[in-house]
Amino acid sequence: MTSILHTIAEHAKVRVEEAKKQKPLSEVKKEALAMEPLSGFPFEKALAEGDISFICECKKASPSKGLIAEDFPYVEIAREYERAGASCISVLTEPKWFLGSDRYLQEITEAVSIPCIRKDFTVDEYMIYEAKLLGASAVLLICALLPEETIREYIGICDSLGLSALVEAHDEEEIAMALRAGARIIGVNNRNLKDFTVDVHNSERLRSLVPPSVLFVAESGIKTAGDIGVLRKAGVNGVLIGETLMRSQDKKAMLDTLKGIRS
């Protein structure tokens, strides 16, 4: 059965082929490799610092929720996240289901000084070089979409550019695969990307499968300070939060509430 995840991935392949017609892989690769590699993997560094790190997401829409933010002043939102104490920013660039754009990522990376991840459905090395040119510090690699060998290869490309790879898993098998492929950051998605069900305890349940030498990020469906409390107790390094923040008028107040600084 074709899942929405695979439909999105097929569309990403079409996007890449279109992009290659405008600028071939050889050119994108040459430009990206000519740039100074980011030193010290800033995305990983930000995640490793302090207590729980917050990766705050700029997401206008999603397949499961439809339109989330009709008004989407993405640069202002990103600046607000930075002022509110976000460690990193996640920027959706997938245009069809998330109404994202490469332009959003480029403008956001120019406007903030914290590391940004290109949140997209990486199906071709081309997208990693593009991410570097757009100013990203990290890309997303989804275990449900890529063979283990490709994940290993893409982590190698990321390394050559100074980018971090957030390797996303949903279950035990995918975590084992991410570890074998050499992931230094594993994101456990609480959302099942095949049927959209969300169980915020999924990352808590799977936490012990990832050794302390690998950073652990809990993703999706995080809504309350109680959720953060559970994840803190489980020992996660970071949380990735989209919808809860996107629907909040006052993002700093919401972040403070999630951190337990404000009730």
Ligand SMILES: O=C(O)c1ccccc1NCC(=O)[C@H](O)[C@H](O)COP(=O)(O)O
């Ligand atoms: O969010 C979706 O509907 C979705 C569907 C298919 C693939 C990916 C999807 N979301 C990407 C994400 O992982 C989330 O944007 C991210 O983890 C934040 O989740 P949330 O806090 O629940 O907005």
